[in-house]
Amino acid sequence: MTRMGTIASGNSAEYEPASRVRLGVLGFASALSMITYLDRVSIASAAPFIVSELNLTSVADLKWAFAAFAFAYAVFEIPSGWLGDVFGPRLALIRIVLWWSLFTALTAVVGISLGGISLGLGFLILARFLFGMGEAGAYPNITRALHNWFPLAERGIAQGTVWFSGKLMGGLTPLIWAVLVSGISLPWLQTQAITTWRGSFFLFGTLGIVWCALFAAWFRNRPEEKSGVNLAERTLIQAGGAESRHAPRSVPWGSLLKSRTLRFLCLMYGCQAYGWYFNITYLPQFLEQQYGVAPSSFVGAIYKGGPLWMGAIGSLAGGFLTDWFIRRTGNRKLGRRIAGFIGHGICVVCFLLCPLAPSAFWFFIAVSLAALFTDLTVASSWAICQDIGRRYAAIVGGVMNTCAGLSGALAGWLTGYVLEKTLGRHAAELHLAVAQLSPAQTAAGLLDGYHLNFVLFAAAYVVALFCWFKIDATQPIE
DSSP: OEETTEEEOTTOSOEEEOOOHHHHHHHHHHHHHHHHHHHHHHHHHHHHHHHHHTTOSSGGGGHHHHHHHHHHHHHTHHHHHHHHHHHOHHHHHHHHHHHHHHHHHHGGGTTOEETTEEOOHHHHHHHHHHHHHHHTTHHHHHHHHHHHHOOGGGHHHHHHHHHHHHHHHHHHHHHHHIIIIIOOEETTEEOOOOSOHHHHHHHHHHHHHHHHHHHHHHOOSSGGGSTTOOHHHHHHHHHTTOOOSOOOSSOOHHHHHHOHHHHHHHHHHHHHHHHHGGGGTTHHHHHHHHHOOOTTBHHHHHHHHHHHHHHHHHHHHHHHHHHHHHHHHOOHHHHHHHHHHHHHHHHHHHHHHGGGOOSHHHHHHHHHHHHHHHHTTHHHHHHHHHHHHGGGHHHHHHHHHHHHHHHHHHHHHHHHHHHHHHHHHHHHHTTOOGGGOOHHHHHHHHHHHHHHHHHHHHHHHHHHHHHGGGOOTTSOOO
16 A cells, blocks of 8 residues: 555554655756756847857847757757667766757857958857757757656646746846846845856857756656655556556657647647747847837846746746646546646737837736746647657657747747848938937847737737647647
């Protein structure tokens, strides 16, 4: 006879409390999620410095760099997920983090001349591509690790905690960047910059290497391989539906392709990513250009990180919501869908309100609420990868995140393309070349492009909302 957290010992009436080693697994996964977002979000804060360093016209000129990261991230998701399913998440995650940390650090040399060769925009695009290639597979392999270590009843909150941690750090990144690079300006406090934008990238790359060293020493792929995990905890995990075996080297691609739930899950997650990528690419420059938010402003740093702050809350709330609903009703199909119905429906309204915002504060409210309700769905989405993928959980997560990455690449490029076109049209109306526009004229020319992009984001969320009607977490791949 078993209870949650306890197990009978032979015929004894006493129960052995279950150990909680799986919480350490969650701690490492959450820390990795934080480093992931710190490294990927920092490029948005660095964008004004890079535009100036490379003598570019505006942040729209970085569209290929933004797209390169997302494209590489998408292309290498499935291979990295497959490695985790076959060889275990420990080896896969160590390889992933060491690779991306290297190219995070190398971003710092953009704009420098070495041996007469200038490392300009082309080098930045290459570095971002290789960075995305390295970071690919992080979340599918985290999902695989959680699948090995957590029972069904705890999957939603475990995924929610991981995404809460990442989004929280993403929200903190503009503030951390301001402290490190710009200094903070408050009525009662003025701080000086600690390092340059280049130094920040070196620092962020070092954090990943430190995580790898600690993770390699502590983590094991399965509970039975880890000392300190008692019989009660192993029984709890296994009885809860966790699968500790690695997937075989052959992958049932036919079953994957035939899964209607997976197809709509991928479409939904791609549509969601299309609007969300704005938060880690163009948002800081938008606030500075359109609303005059100063780089050293403490309030401005809060505004820039607002979508990710709120997304952290949404991720955690979504994890609680899906687990609570399933425990209360026993209906896993609706329990995974409910966050999508609520979240993506409200997102449509929030993005349509963005062009109407009269000030930076009201824009912050609208775009942050959009992010909160976007991320309300994240825990359910990744829990569904475990539900339908089972021992192929990392591969299924990789397939889903591949679609998000491709959509993010499209968003990074198309958002910039729309901005370029509206800026060029505005310059033509003034009978000027784009390079001749004043800062105020440039901001005015970009504004219509931003407004059009917000409408496109809302349209993508309409599609995502309807996908939830076709997603069924009770239909496994095998």
